[in-house]
Amino acid sequence: xxxxxxxxxxxxxxxxxxxxxxxxxxxxxxxxxxxxVSLLASIALLAPxxxxxxxxxxxxxxxxxxxxxxxxxxxxxxxxxxxxLLTTLMSFIALIGSLGIKTRLKEYFxxxxxxxxGMLGVFCALDLVLxxxxxxxxxVPMYFLIGIWGGPRKEFAAIKFFLYTLSGSVFMLxxxxxxxxxxxxxxxxxxxxxxxxAGWDPRFQSLVFLGLYFGVAIKIPAFxxxxxxxxxxxxxxxxxxVILAAVLLKMGVYGLLRLCYQIVPAGFRWFLPALVLxxxxxxxxxxxxxMAQTDMKKMVAYSSVNxxxxxxxxxxxxxxxxxxxAVLQMINHGVITGALFLLxxxxxxxxxxxxxxxxxxxxLKLPVYAGLMMLASFASLGLxxxxxxxGEFLCFLGAFPSWKWQTVISVLGVIATAAFFLRMIQKVFxxxxxxxxxxxxxxxxxxLVSVLPLAALMIWFGVYPKxxxxxxxxxxxxxxxx
Amino acid sequence: xxxxxxxxxxxxxxxxxxxxxxxDMLLPRGRERWLxxxxxxxxxxxxxLLVRGLGDPAALGRGTLWTVDPFSQFFQTATxxxxxxxxxxSLDYRDLxxxxxxxxxxxxxxxxxxLMLLTAAHDLLLIFISLxxxxxSSFILAGFERSHPKSNEGAMKYFLFGAFASAVMVYGxxxxxxxxxxxxxxxxxxxxxxxxxxxxxILLGFGFKASLAPMHFWVPDAYEGAPTPVxxxxxxxxxxxxxxxxxxxxxxxFPAGRYGLQALLGLLAxxxxxxxxxxxxxxxxxxxxxxxxxxxxxxxxxxxxxxxxPLGLQGAMFYSFVYAAMNVGCFAVVQAVGREGGYxxxxxxxxxxxxxxxSLAMAFCLLSLAGIPPLAGFIGKLYIFAAAVxxxxxxxxxxxxxxxxxxxxxxxxxxxxxxxxxxKGEPAALAVGxxxxxxxxxxxxxxxxxxxxxEPLIAGVRASARLLP
Numbered sequence: 001x002x003x004x005x006x007x008x009x010x011x012x013x014x015x016x017x018x019x020x021x022x023x024x025x026x027x028x029x030x031x032x033x034x035x036x037v038s039l040l041a042s043i044a045l046l047a048p049x050x051x052x053x054x055x056x057x058x059x060x061x062x063x064x065x066x067x068x069x070x071x072x073x074x075x076x077x078x079x080x081x082x083x084x085l086l087t088t089l090m091s092f093i094a095l096i097g098s099l100g101i102k103t104r105l106k107e108y109f110x111x112x113x114x115x116x117x118g119m120l121g122v123f124c125a126l127d128l129v130l131x132x133x134x135x136x137x138x139x140v141p142m143y144f145l146i147g148i149w150g151g152p153r154k155e156f157a158a159i160k161f162f163l164y165t166l167s168g169s170v171f172m173l174x175x176x177x178x179x180x181x182x183x184x185x186x187x188x189x190x191x192x193x194x195x196x197x198a199g200w201d202p203r204f205q206s207l208v209f210l211g212l213y214f215g216v217a218i219k220i221p222a223f224x225x226x227x228x229x230x231x232x233x234x235x236x237x238x239x240x241x242v243i244l245a246a247v248l249l250k251m252g253v254y255g256l257l258r259l260c261y262q263i264v265p266a267g268f269r270w271f272l273p274a275l276v277l278x279x280x281x282x283x284x285x286x287x288x289x290x291m292a293q294t295d296m297k298k299m300v301a302y303s304s305v306n307x308x309x310x311x312x313x314x315x316x317x318x319x320x321x322x323x324x325x326a327v328l329q330m331i332n333h334g335v336i337t338g339a340l341f342l343l344x345x346x347x348x349x350x351x352x353x354x355x356x357x358x359x360x361x362x363x364l365k366l367p368v369y370a371g372l373m374m375l376a377s378f379a380s381l382g383l384x385x386x387x388x389x390x391g392e393f394l395c396f397l398g399a400f401p402s403w404k405w406q407t408v409i410s411v412l413g414v415i416a417t418a419a420f421f422l423r424m425i426q427k428v429f430x431x432x433x434x435x436x437x438x439x440x441x442x443x444x445x446x447x448l449v450s451v452l453p454l455a456a457l458m459i460w461f462g463v464y465p466k467x468x469x470x471x472x473x474x475x476x477x478x479x480x481x482x
Numbered sequence: 483x484x485x486x487x488x489x490x491x492x493x494x495x496x497x498x499x500x501x502x503x504x505x506d507m508l509l510p511r512g513r514e515r516w517l518x519x520x521x522x523x524x525x526x527x528x529x530x531l532l533v534r535g536l537g538d539p540a541a542l543g544r545g546t547l548w549t550v551d552p553f554s555q556f557f558q559t560a561t562x563x564x565x566x567x568x569x570x571x572s573l574d575y576r577d578l579x580x581x582x583x584x585x586x587x588x589x590x591x592x593x594x595x596x597l598m599l600l601t602a603a604h605d606l607l608l609i610f611i612s613l614x615x616x617x618x619s620s621f622i623l624a625g626f627e628r629s630h631p632k633s634n635e636g637a638m639k640y641f642l643f644g645a646f647a648s649a650v651m652v653y654g655x656x657x658x659x660x661x662x663x664x665x666x667x668x669x670x671x672x673x674x675x676x677x678x679x680x681x682x683x684i685l686l687g688f689g690f691k692a693s694l695a696p697m698h699f700w701v702p703d704a705y706e707g708a709p710t711p712v713x714x715x716x717x718x719x720x721x722x723x724x725x726x727x728x729x730x731x732x733x734x735x736f737p738a739g740r741y742g743l744q745a746l747l748g749l750l751a752x753x754x755x756x757x758x759x760x761x762x763x764x765x766x767x768x769x770x771x772x773x774x775x776x777x778x779x780x781x782x783x784x785x786x787x788x789x790x791x792p793l794g795l796q797g798a799m800f801y802s803f804v805y806a807a808m809n810v811g812c813f814a815v816v817q818a819v820g821r822e823g824g825y826x827x828x829x830x831x832x833x834x835x836x837x838x839x840x841s842l843a844m845a846f847c848l849l850s851l852a853g854i855p856p857l858a859g860f861i862g863k864l865y866i867f868a869a870a871v872x873x874x875x876x877x878x879x880x881x882x883x884x885x886x887x888x889x890x891x892x893x894x895x896x897x898x899x900x901x902x903x904x905x906k907g908e909p910a911a912l913a914v915g916x917x918x919x920x921x922x923x924x925x926x927x928x929x930x931x932x933x934x935x936x937e938p939l940i941a942g943v944r945a946s947a948r949l950l951p
Contacts, residue, residue, distance in 0.1 A: 021838075065861075067940045068868075107834065107901075129864070133855040140845075140854060143894070147902045155902055159894055166890060170883035173864070177871040177879075 001041060002058050002074040005084065006120045008037040009091075013113035021106040028099065031109040035095050035116060039088040049081060051470050054478035056126065056191065057081075064130070069187055073127040078475030079257060079327060080123045082468060083250055086334045087123065089453075090246040091116045096450040097239035097342055100349065101149060108149060112239075115141035119247050123254060128176045128188040132169070135215075135255075138248065139165055142240070150235040157235035164228040168218035172255075175211025178204075179263065193263045202266045209267025212260045219252030222312060223281040226305050230289075233301035238345030241297065245304050245341055246334035253311050253330055257323075261315070262479060276316045276399075276406050282309025284409065287416035291423070296347070296354040299420060300340045303380060306417055307333045313403075313410055314395030322398020323476040324469055329391030331468060332379070332461060336388055339376045339454040343369070346447050347428075350440050356424060361433030366442045370429045372451055377421040379458040382414060387461035485545035491531045491558065492598035498524040499591035506584030514583035518573055521587030525566045525594070532559050537945065547605035549950045554602040556799060556946035557726035561601070564718045564806040565594045567921045571810075571817055572711035574915030577627055586626060590715065593619040597723035604735070606655045606665040606684075609727065613651075613691065616720055617644045624708040624716065636707025643690065643700040651687025654680045667735045678741055685732070685743075692724040694750050694784065695757040698777045702765075705773035710820060713769055714813035717776040722802040725783050729795060734949045738790050747788035748878050755781030755885040762892045768816050769825050771892060772809070775851060778889060779805055785878055786866050792947060794869035799943045800936075801862035804850070807928030808859055811847035814922035815840055818914045830896055832905030837912045841900040843926045848893040850929045853886045858932035861940075 012034020016027050049057060056075035064072040076084060094112075101108050118141070121134030139162055147158030180186050182204065183196045197205070218225040233241050261268045286306030293299040307329065314326035346369060347362075348354050363370035379386035382393075392414065400407045443451070461468060486493075502517050502524075509516065532555065535541030542550055569590060572578060578586060596615030603609045621644065625637025655665065657680035662671040671677050689697040705713045738744040758778030765771040783805070786798025816825065818840060823829030834841040850859035863886060870879035932939055 065937050065940060067937060067944060068865075104834075107838065133860075136855045136860075140849060143897075144901055147898065155898060158902075159891065159898070162894065163887060163890060167884070167887045170887055174867065174871060174876075174879055174883060177864075177868050180868070181872050 001045060002060055002076065002124045005038045005041045005045075005088065006074070006117060006124055008041070009034045009113040009116040009120070013110050013117070016106060016110045016113065019106065021104075024105045027105050027109050031095060031113060032092075034113055035088070035092045038116065038120065039092045042084050042088040045076070045081065045084075049076075049471070051078065052474050054078065054474045059126075064127075069185070070129045071127045071189060072130060073189065074124040075126050076124060078472035079479070080254070082327065082331055082471055083123045083254055084120060086250065086331055087116070087119045087247050090242060090334055090338050091119070093338065093342075093450050093454065094239035094242045094246075096446060097242060097345065099446055101237065101239075104148060107144070111141035111144045115145065115243065119243075119251065122251050126190045128179065128190060128193070130188075131190070132173060132176060135169060135172075135251065136166075138251070142244070142248070145240045146232060146236045149237040149240070152235070153231070154235045157231045161228050161232040164225075165218055168215040168225070171211045172215025175208045175215075178208055178211070190258070190263065197263055197265065200264075200266070202270065205264040205267035206270045207267070209260055209264045209271055212255070212264070213271065216252045216255035216260065219255065220249060220308050220312070221252065221305065222278050222308070223285060223305070226282070226286075229305060230298055230301045233304070233341075234295065234297050238341060238348070241301075241341040241345075242338045245301075246338040249304060249308055250330045250334060253308065253315070253326065256312075256315065257326075257479070272316055272318070275312060276403050279309050279312035279316055280406050280409050280413075282306065282312060283413040284309075284416065287413050287420065291416060291420040293420075294356050296344045296356060296424065296428075297341070299356070299424060300337060300344060303340075303417065303420070304333070304337055306413070307337070307380070309410070309413070310392050310395045313399045313407070317395070317398035317400070317402055318480065319398040319401065320473075320477060320480060321394050323479065324472060325391050325394025325396075325398050327472050327476065328461075328465065328468060329395055332387040332391045332458075335454050335457045335461075336376055336380045339372070339451055339458070340380060342447070342451050342454075343373050343376060346443060351437060356427045359428040359434060359437065360431045361429070362437065362440070363429040364433050365437065365440050368442050368448070372443070372455060373429070374425055375455055375458065377425055379462065381418045381421045385462050387458045387465070390462060390465040483545060485543055488541065488543055488545050488550040489548060489599065489602065491528045491535070492595045492602075494531065495524065495528045495591055495595040495598065498528075499588045499595065502584055502588040502591065506588070509584070511581070514581055515573070517584035518569070518587045521591055522566060522569045522573070524591060525562055525569060529559065529562045529566065532562060542950070544604075544950060547608040548599070548602040549604045550602050551948060551950040552946040553730070553799075553949045554726065556943070557601040557723060557802070558598045560803050560806055561594060561597045561719045561723050564722070564810065565590060565715065567806075567810045567924060568711050568715040568718070570917045570921040571714055571814055572709070573917040575709055575711050575817060576821060577630070578709055579626075579628075582626070586623070589619040589623050593623070593715075594719065597719055600723050601726040603727070604667050604730070606658060606667065610648075610652065610655060613687070614648065616691075616723075617648065620716060620720065623712045624704050626709050626712065627707075630707065632707040633709070634707070636704040640700045640704035647687050647690030647697065650683050654683025654687065657683065667731060673741045678743070681732075681736055681741065681743065682746075688724055688728055688731075689750070691720050692728060693721060693754075693777050693780050695754040695777065695781075698754070698757070701777055702770045702773040705776075706767060706769045706825075710769070710813055710817040713773075714810055714817075717772070717813070718806045718809050721776065721780060722806060725780075725787070725798060725802055728787055729798060730949060733787060733790060733795060738788070744788065744790060747784065747790075748875065751781050751784035751788045751878060752881045753781070754778065754784055755882065759885050759888045759892070762889070765892070766827050767825050768820070768827060768830070768896065771827070771896070772812055772816065775889065775893070776809065778885065779809075779851065781885070782863065782866055782882060785870055785882055788878060789869045789873045789875055791869055791873050793872055794866070796940075796943050796947045797862070797865035797869045799947060800865050800939060803939060803943075804858035804862045804928070804932050807925045807932065808847045808850040811843060811922055811925035811929060812851070814918050814925060815844040815847070818912060818918050818922075822912070827895065827899055830899040831903040832909055833900040833912075835905065835909040837914070840912060840914065840922075843922055844900060845897050846926055846929055848897060850933065852890045852893045854890075856933045858929045858936065861933055861936045
């Protein structure tokens with residue numbers, strides 16, 4: 001089943017590659033079918049998934065390169081299943097958003113589906129080499145997706161993204177190799193390594209942690225490795241910004257929890273004080289940067305830095321509430337920021353500017369758009385009743401017992417988050433209508449179809465977060481050794 | 483024990499080369515392309531002979547100056563395969579004088595047979611003779627486009643450097659004879675200063691062929707000037723065969739650790755990777771860019787040698803094999819594009835619109851050279867870096883991965899032009915010859931298959947990583 005979810009997009013990509021490039025409808029249809037198969041299959045996993053068990057489920061295992069003891073080993077638990085669901089959902093929604101792409105469709109959908117394979121594989125893989133292969137597989141499609149269909153500085157943004165992320169992941173590769181040779185017998189099996197780590201000395205664990213952390217920190221992005229993000233997010237076409245924010249950043253946090261925390265826990269504990277500081281800087285500095293932006297897309301991009309800080313803070317709390325908050329915050333951030341990028345794309349398509357001060361009073365002309373944008377913004381800044389609040393609250397709750405003053409500063413950071421979103425709402429939607437935009441149209445059906453499911457999720461998880469939390473609780477409890 | 487029969491494949495190839503030269507004189511004008519086909523078929527035949535002998539005890543053993551073991555068989559097979567792909571490229575190469583198709587292919591075959599002897603040699607005499615056979619035929623091949631000044635310049639530089647390197651090597655050989663009292667490498671001489679000096683001088687000579695820094699200065703000029711199929715050939719076959727020799731001499735006969743050469747080999751590896759990669763940044767000619775890339779690639783191979791463990795040996799063997807596939811792929815595309823647009827990077831502008839298949843093939847080969855999974859180059863690098871980590875040579879591993887990251891930058895300069903830039907004027911379809919397609923398809927299939935399913939090759943490498951003493 002996991003293989004079906006992971007490889008269906010690849011099958012779609014290969015079919016797209018064989019279609020002649022004039023058949024644009026067929027290309028789109030095949031892409032939707034492939035992503036749809038993944039989405040449906042991942043939803044179908046929910047029924048047989050046992051939320052009360054912390055074990056890996058739907059395990060598929062066979063030898064891939066027996067000489068080096070590398071396996072094809074897939075499985076999901078309460079940590080990865082929500083992320084798989086998030087990936088399939090956001091990919092599908094980004095595909096709806098991709099209907100606006102008009103040039104070089106064949107290549108676009110080919111790279112897009114390949115990207116989806118990589119993302120899904122990362123969350124399913126339980127063998128380090130397989131994990132690394134998928135991890136890197138996301139880079140190349142992303143390079144082309146930003147580089148071909150991006151904004152004015154696309155070439156620079158694309159190569160910067162590629163080189164930046166790659167330089168992190170190669171150190172991850174070295175750490176993986178070090179783990180392989182330390183384990184007896186030599187293995188890349190993540191579960192085996194989790195069991196084997198008890199006997200390793202702390203120095204080795206710290207070194208390996210640093211290697212792994214370097215790879216994931218760039219993806220998260222954790223301060224000071226966040227500088228690739230604003231550029232890549234801003235230059236990428238709308239659907240790709242959605243994917244970048246909603247899924248790619250989650251790969252980093254997932255790697256932190258799955259690899260850094262579970263394989264080298266001693267190294268993780270050693271790094272913890274620094275991690276908390278990084279989390280605080282991410283929250284406060286990210287929010288302040290967002291406040292300084294005049295470009296809406298850039299503002300949302302920096303808000304991602306801010307929100308990933310909450311995740312890090314929750315993780316650093318090392319408590320059930322903190323972990324649950326971090327994972328929930330990953331899901332929420334994916335949904336909310338995905339929606340925000342889609343909405344920013346909507347206005348950019350019409351006005352061809354994203355400058356905050358260029359607008360004003362749009363709520364009069366575009367009531368539906370304004371409503372959705374406000375909903376997403378409020379969810380993002382953590383208004384109680386919407387999903388963002390639950391995740392952030394749990395993160396703070398989980399971190400407070402261990403890190404008092406750090407949490408206090410972070411809570412103050414929330415004010416900055418609220419400030420920049422409210423300022424955006426005020427400048428764009430309230431006040432006198434800028435006559436220049438009197439002719440703007442409200443959202444089309446296609447745009448509504450892509451945003452409404454996300455809006456529904458924001459309200460659902462805000463009112464009733466028990467369902468996503470039930471999925472992950474058993475796994476998180478076991479990760480904490482309870 | 484003479485055991486000349488062990489060398490049957492190499493000698494058969496040399497014989498066929500002479501036959502083709504002879505036939506070139508007798509054949510009526512206009513039929514020269516027959517000979518090029520004949521050369522390819524000869525290679526294929528020799529390949530069959532080699533493959534049949536793989537692991538066959540009757541085909542293994544020691545002669546007076548040579549040792550045929552699974553290790554040499556592996557490299558002979560790889561060399562012949564690479565040569566076959568390059569010969570295919572030459573069949574579609576327009577700028578080659580048609581009248582000389584016979585002598586061209588005969589020289590290729592002679593060079594290959596020299597390389598095959600090289601991989602099996604365990605005596606400095608045979609090593610020198612086969613190296614000269616390779617060098618002399620390569621000098622001529624590099625300068626084959628006589629009307630082309632760059633070709634002449636490159637060949638001349640190649641020749642002068644080569645002559646110099648040979649002289650240094652011969653000096654080393656004479657010192658070796660003084661120290662060990664024989665030219666046999668398996669004499670087991672103790673590590674006294676004279677012997678180590680001789681080994682160093684011999685290493686210089688080998689380093690020239692394998693394009694190790696700082697003996698790499700001839701590479702960009704010779705590669706730029708040579709006809710593209712010859713460039714492809716020079717960047718692969720002599721390099722991997724020389725690495726076989728390096729692995730045999732500095733891995734098996736004179737283990738670097740025992741003779742105090744390990745630090746030097748590590749330094750050479752680091753230097754070769756770094757110089758190759760960082761100079762490639764500034765190239766605007768694809769052939770020069772790939773020339774520097776091939777220098778850098780030699781550096782990665784060198785890690786396997788510097789590590790000196792069985793895993794390092796296997797890694798270098800695996801990487802040589804996949805390196806051949808990815809480089810042939812790149813040069814096949816370069817030849818197809820360069821046929822109309824020349825070899826400037828600009829010729830690649832907007833290639834994706836002209837031919838998506840060709841661009842994707844090129845992208846795959848470049849990504850594989852950069853070591854991005856799931857392509858063959860990644861598994862090769864994984865193997866080599868694993869060897870470095872296993873033996874505790876972390877510095878070398880770190881330099882290696884950083885170089886891989888840096889190399890992405892210039893490989894992507896090509897990808898960027900193919901996919902991100904627009905061609906000048908209306909994008910016209912690209913005419914690609916059938917032979918180039920064949921060669922490219924084989925190379926890309928290798929790059930993809932060996933990346934996704936490397937097990938057969940790894941098993942083969944493991945079985946072949948056995949050197950007879």
